[in-house]
Amino acid sequence: MSHIDLNLIRTFVTLYEARSVTLAAERLFVTQPSVSYGLARLRELFDDALFSRTRDGIRPTHLADELYLNLRDALTRIDDSVQGSRRFDPASTERRFRIALSDLGEMGFLNLILARLNRQAPEAEVEVLPLQMDQAGEWLASGKVDALICRQQVPGARSQKLIRERYVCLLSDRHPRIGDVLSLEQFLAERHISVTRNTGHGSVEDALKQMQRQRRISLQVPHFSVLPKVLPGTELLAVLPAQIARLFTLEGGLRQLELPFPVAEFEVSLHWHPNSERSAALRWFRQTVAEAIIQGQ
Structure with missing residues (x-):
């Protein structure tokens, strides 16, 4: 145990977060047999299976759950110390950066982010994960993502405002x-498409509730991205952030109008974990993402 290989710790942490040998191999830039060999050594080292196979991947054992936090934190401190002691060069880095975005984030921000990254760090890789707000804090703390963009507050995270919407x-x-011009009477008389509240966009319903009014929902969908395919040629209405509405109107067949009642504006922010501030690479990544979005508006 006193001579444990640092690569084994990295393999364990990656397996725990990926819950898949295949995905862990991709993140580590090694072959699947290499990850399987590392897992075999870990099992021998800790005298425990550590992970069991399931239909959806692998499931950690009780011991693996106990080991994860300590090993992850130790690995993070080592990585941060190494990165902090050497100059980070975006032009030559081949690092993979991971960011979580909602479907609105993918539509409104991803092209801006990639354009700037391609200019400054052409060899870098980007992995985009679908944002799950109930896991946002854990994803940042565990290092599953390096940053995420959303309108809600994320417990334990640092934030930078990007845009006001x-x-x-x-x-x-x-x-x-x-x-x-859209009147309140017209808004309430027409039928609507609603995007589920777990996307974090429930302000319209809250505003209407305060007015003791309610809109007529004929269709409920999980993502804003379907609206350009559904709305044209119908008599349905939808409410969404103005930036994305502008993008949708460029495709033709749609137009946007101001709402006939007050709804609070909101801020969209970039979030990250304080532990990542010691990494020169992640500081550069956050700054690049923020500049791409702020200057791209």
């Missing part, structure tokens, strides 16, 4: 009853 109404440009 407002909500608008999106509808077909051939809607038979609505002209250039």
